[in-house]
Amino acid sequence: MNNKLSKIIYFLVCFIFFLISDLYLTKILYENITRGFAFSSKVVALTFVKNTGAAFNILPNAREFLIILSVVVITLLILYVIRHLKSIWMKEIFFISLLCAGIAGNLHERIVLGYVRDFFELKFVHFPVFNISDIFINIAVIVLIIIILVKKTK
DSSP: OOHHHHHHHHHHHHHHHHHHHHHHHHHHHHHHHHTTOOOBOSSEEEEEEEEOSSGGGOSTTOHHHHHHHHHHHHHHHHHHHHHTTTTOOHHHHHHHHHHHHHHHHHHHHHHHTSSEEEEEEESSSOOOOBOHHHHHHHHHHHHHHHHHHHHHHO
């Protein structure tokens, strides 16, 4: 199989897997929390919050702007992958697909529900409640920054 085609297929498979995982796990969490399931420890608690803004609840009630921004960012990331198929590492494709899936997960909720469902509250530090999509986004951004720095030093 052509190396470029295999990279595109790899991106799509990773993206679909992460997005379906995010949507499914979010559905399970939401259903259980709204049925009364509770979990709390000294580290983390499950707390349902409707977030109408972006990370850390910045830009509250900016739904349309955040939808447009999400679509633009996902599009730019996909274009980046396509334009750099010869030189892009599989690790980069993996984490770009994770980033796209996280953005798409939040985008889906903004479009369908009008807000994003957040669940995870860190108990040991004052930090906003967040969700699985946010975890995907943060992991992907951190690792992609590291990859960029490693590439720059080579």
